[in-house]
Every structure is written in C-alpha cells, then in structure tokens.
Amino acid sequence: MADIQNASSEPTFKRAHFIGIGGAGMSGIALVLHERGFVVTGSDLKTSRYIRQLTRAGVDIHVGHDAKTIDEVQPDVVVVSTAIPESNPELIRARELGIPVWPRAKMLSALGHGHTTVAVAGTHGKTTTSSMCATMLDRMGLDPSFLIGGIVEGYDTNGRNGSSEYFVCEADESDSSFLYLDPNVVVVTNVEADHLDHYGSLEEIEATFVKFMKLVGEDGTIIVCGDSPRLAELAHGTGLHVITYGFANENDVVVKPDACTHALGGSFAATVDGVQRHVSIKNNPGRHNMLNACASLIVASVLGLDVDAAAASLSTFDGVRRRFTHVGDTRGVCVVDDYGHHPTEVGATLKAAKTLDFKHVVVVFQPHRYSRLQALASDFADAFADADTVILIDVFSAGEMPIPGATSKMLADLIAERHPGKPVFYAPDRPALMKLIDENAHEGDLLITMGAGDVTAVGPEYLEHAQEQSKDEQ
16 A cells, blocks of 8 residues: 655545554644544553543554554554554554554644644753643634643643644654654754764754754744754754744843742743733743743744733643642642753753742652663763752663663762762662652752653652651651
C-alpha cells in the first residue's frame, strides 16, 4: 500500500492505530483525531492517566502489543512514537501488510491542515509557552484546537479539537520529527545541547532548528527569544520575518518585570505594537515564565488579534501540570513538583524558587536518561546553585541501558565537589529518601521534587509519610 497522503494535505484516511498511545504526545493527537470523527484505536504496555482519558472518550485501546491487533482493527495508517522499537510486533505486522507508518509529528501536521498553525519549540519552555498560547486564545473566545505535551490546568487535558481556524501545537525537536509540521507562526524559546543520543552535536541541533524555522515560509513569522544572540542570529539568517523578545533592550519587544511579584507568580510589562501591556502570571514564578508569556502575547499580535484582550486572558493562565505544581503542605513545608530535567530548566526553576518567601529550598532531583546525565554532568553540577539542599535519587532510564559512571551518586559527588559546604545527598531507596527529607525540610521551607520521571510520585508519598508519622506521634 502506498503512503496515502502528504502531511500538509487534507487527511484521506479513515482509521488510525497508535502504537504507544499512552504517551503525553501520542494521546493528545489520538484524542483530537477521535474528536474529529476518525476511527482511532491504540495499544500500550500498560494503562495510564492518558489511556483512561481516551477510554472514557470512546477510543478502543489494547493493553499489550500483539501482531493480531493490526489484523483486528485494520487501520489505514499506523502512528508510532520514537519509543517504539522496530521489533514491536504490531509495527512488524503493519509493515508486512504494507500499511503506512507515520511518526507522530506527521499526524500532528495532518491535524493542522486547513488551520492557522502556531508551533512552539525550544530546548525548554515549549510546553508552558504552547499552553499559554492555547489558554490565551481560548479565553479570548476563539476556541482553538491544541496539542500539548502536558496537562493544561483548567482544561484537564493535553489535547482538544476546537471549532476555530487556530491550531496550537508543541513542536518536539527530540528526534527532528517537528520538520513534518506546516506552521504559519513559529516560536522558539531557546536552542541548547540536548537529545545528544539523536543529534551528533550542538551544531546539528542548530541546523535542524533553522530548517524548522524556515517552515513558516515567506508569509509566516518567526518569534524567538533574542536574549540568546546565537538564536537571534540563526533566526535572522533565514531571511524571513523575525520578531525578538527578551529582557535586553536590543529586542523588538522588551520584557520589564514589575517591582512587586506575588508568592507563586509574577508580573511584567511589554510594549507590543507601540502600546505597553501588563501581564500578571499566577502559579508560574520566575523570569523564564515572563519570557514565555511575552512570546504568547506576540503571537496574538502576529495573528492580528486584540492584544489588550490577549494580555487579560494570559493573566488567567492556571499553569501546566508538573510545571511548579503545588502538591500540598505538611509540617509547614510547601511541596511543589516540577518537570525540569535539563540543566537550564533546573537552574531557572531554582532561581525563581529562591526569590519566593521561603526559608530554604530543598530539591529532590531525579536525572532523566543516562545519556543526558553523561553528556551534561558538568552543567548539572552547577544547576543547583540556588538550592540550599540537594537530594539525588536514581536515574530514570526512559528505556535506556545504564552507562557506566553515569549515576546519581556520581552527580551528587560532583555537585559537592563544585559547591563545598552545600548539603548534597544520594538516596539509594525510598526509606532513605524519606529520612533525608525529614532531616532537611523544615517549617517554612520549600520542597521541590524535580525531573521528568517517576520522581513526581515523591511529593504525594512524602505527604502520606508525614501524615503517618503524625499519627504515630499522637
């Protein structure tokens, strides 16, 4: 069977099967496709929050991977994520039958056909920025479609099929598949070394982002954070229409933080289209989130929308789950969970946390992927400068095989060596972790659990642990 369409053309298939449907990116695409009336099926190794959401919506999902599933559901196209190996039995069967196999970004692009597409990319900040854009457009009454790599607070979903022309998507650069997209507006928050298991060098990453930016064509717009001179240089090198934003006065749109900020948020002013607008951000502290919001404000301007209304709508943004999400409080300790897993993300979040009204910042960090830890160990060692106490737990492999020397104990030792006097610990198991938190997090402190893996479970576990201890003490 020949490939049945180009990604930028109107979808001609009727039935799509997703292998690995439970992922944050795959599940959202499947949900929007289902909401548009296509027959969607999927499979994954185990159930999850995303799978339960899809099942409630009426999507037929098989737990486990079996070649017979392909014969049963008879898809016109099969969609896979990069996590699916060529040895997957369903993938093998699809290829045997000549069924087209698409990467998820190709299906994402197909969903954007006929829409005005805003694609947000960057080494970090893309989930929050795309969520801000989607929320802004929706609360302006424009009902956009959106596909985000995280749960957008206030919507309790990572994907939605809207009724308007606008389509907001998070563009994932991890495997270069964002080059399938066909955007009208591109936002690039930053470009740094990451996903070096796929890319050979930073130069290769930069070249791929340039290809991505060029996708907007002569009529499109590229919006980039100009505080990175290199990113601005790359964008301007495309010869296309570029708007820069940032704190530096050289940018087209300059972000000016307000003197007073509130506990878990902040506010700023930015002059867009010659008029100064004010935006208040709740639940998203830090200068990096001011930049994310400013990029969203520029998107509204580029789309020809009411920028004052956009600023007001942005101020209602509730955040993204696992982006400085408040988990709870116990013994006077405020517990927050964050997805940061790259050194720059970690540093930015901790810098923001340090400005808040807490006595100490205690962080529990779980490195994500052995390859990332190995490649960026030196950067990670300095990323925790604004943490008062650092506790490391074992690496979340994300399917990778261990790499000798790339361990959390190694990182703990490196941080301690670089920052003498800073309390740094390695917890080999959960009991040791709970004991370390008990000893280091006290009344008035902020406890942040951080990483892209199952460290997200630590906050709730600690709250339960503290509750049990309180019962024993009574």
